[in-house]
Amino acid sequence: KQEVTQIPAALSVPEGENLVLNCSFTDSAIYNLQWFRQDPGKGLTSLLLIQSSQREQTSGRLNASLDKSSGRSTLYIAASQPGDSATYLCAVKPQGGSEKLVFGKGTKLTVNP
C-alpha cells in the first residue's frame, strides 16, 4: 500500500530565505509525482508535475526533484515571500491502472515579513 509522508509538518521562515520541503513515498512504482499548494478554505493548485522518467521540474522560484528509486522528492522554494504562505501537498499517482492520487498530509509554510 502506497504511503506518502511529508516532513516537516509545519515550517516558519523569515522572508527571503530559501527553503526545502520533503516528501517520501513507500512504493517506487509511480507514474508521476505532483506538488500542490492549498490556501485556507480554497482548493488545490497544481505547482509542478514530475513524470517518473524525469528528475526535476522548475517553475519560477520553485524547483522539484524526484528520486524514484529512493522514494523521495523535494520542493525547493527560492527567496521566499509572505505570499508563499500556504500548505504544500505532495501526491503520487501509483502504477497499476488506477487514476487516483495518494497524498501526504502536507507541510504548512509560514513566511514572515
Add this chain to the structure above:
Amino acid sequence: NAGVMQNPRHLVRRRGQEARLRCSPMKGHSHVYWYRQLPEEGLKFMVYLQKENIIDESGMPKERFSAEFPKEGPSILRIQQVVRGDSAAYFCASSPAGVTDTQYFGPGTRLTVL
C-alpha cells in the same frame, strides 16, 4: 473557462440527515474524482467516475456513501444518515478524457455534522 465548481461551499447537517454535494467539472472534462480531507489529515481518494460509469470506488465507505456522474448535469456525492465523523472537506477534481495526468481541483465543500 470556468474551473471546477462545487456547491454548496459549506453545508451543515444534523446527524441522520442526508448530504448532497455537487461537482461541475471543467468544460470538456469527462472524468471526475472525489477526495475527502478529514481534519489534520491528507486528502484521501474516494471514487473516480466517467460519464454514467463508476470506474474506481475503492476509497468509498461501504455504507451510506454513493456517487454518480449522469450524462447530463453535475456529479453528485451523496451521504445518507450522516454522522459526526463525516465532517470533512470534500474535494472534486476533473480531467479531460485521455489526459488524466493532471487533475484540476475545485474549492471543496466543507461539511459539518452537528
